[in-house]
Amino acid sequence: MFSSFFVFGGEPFLAHYYATVPELADDQGRQPVVWVDTYEQGYALPVASTVDRLFDTYSRYLEELVAHEDFKADGAAALRFQWRMPHLLARDERLVQLIREGRFDTWLPGQEGRDWAAKVIAARERLV
Template sequence: MVRVDTYEFDPYVMPVASNVDRFFDSYSRYLEALVADPRYQESGKTDLLFPWHATDILARDERLVELMRAGRFDSLMKNVDGETRAWAAKVMGTQG
């Protein structure tokens, strides 16, 4: 599964799951982290954005990481910026 954002000046694609079940698992874990965030509890605002701040959660999807490392999403991510490439590296565990 990929996330496609066409609302940005430069549309981009981000791989977020190896299948639909893994997407729902990852997104539910993100929501759990969100509601545990004190700032969100207090004001309903957060700095935690999916998938940008869910790299640790997405990295649990071993098949997704395997597909990313194998370059299976490279053709979809050919026009991404450095920030998105750094995000992908974090998901793959190749950047701290």
Template sequence: MTELALPGLDRLLSVCRQLELEVLTEPPGHTPPAVGSRVGGYPLDPMLAAFYSRFGRAMFARKSVGMGLFRVDDGVNELEDDNQQWRETWQQYFALPLFVFGGYSGLAWYLATVPGLADAKGSQPVVFVDAYDDTYALPVASNVDRFFDVFSHYLEALVSHPDYEADGSSALSFPWRVPELLARDAPLVELLRAGRFDPLLKDDELRAWAAKVVHFGT
């Protein structure tokens, strides 16, 4: 089987190199999880499978942002372990089942796919999850590679922000302050416009933010 291309991931790696933002990666296991295999109770997203065929784990912009994907290799399967924990603790707060695959170092901020919204090829949209007291999820990409792509554009905007040197990643929070970047993802805008994420947008603030993404994408 030909390995699925991930141009968004390639761009993210390139942007991190150009901006001198530290990237940590580890090699994949000898038998990485296959497309469609059951992981954490759901069929594995094909783009996540493609990622784990290349890396066992990764962390991007480690010192300034610290966004990374869970470790999956011959000795550890954090996708399985962390999703079991997710189901036992946080899933009850969300109206749609979520599959967590990464997050932010030292923070209860996660990245998750939405298996129930998979497209015809099995690719699942991505949400940013805040699991602090006010638990919520914000749609950020129509698929995993689109997430890598928009995050690369976010890092470019962050580093060029006038307050970056003083404030780091808090100078431009993702995804709240970059709806115009997310709006470049036309399939995401269509999913929002069609109300597919409505069960997750549980209050006026979340719905107003989602409306901004749709507005910028019009």
């Protein structure tokens, strides 16, 4: 299922990691990034149109995380990056376009993934 991904980040011995999707590269060779969870059923969520966009979006997530009222008590559990940040992912126009075109549907986790993708698209529409 994930054999076409190129893994570039994650922590050893955990069931999730970041990977690029070469088959979805743009005309300049830039590849979108997915967060892959290989635990049980396995799925992948799109998180950025390029690695550079991932780092930009993740830095904005960290800013929101440390400002969150539950951060001192819960740490990173206060906000889950991919699932709770559709408004940040929506800033990435190409990522939203790929989601809208259904380019990641194969790897989404069923209805929960489709609902999440719809939230990212809706957040993008509120931005423009």
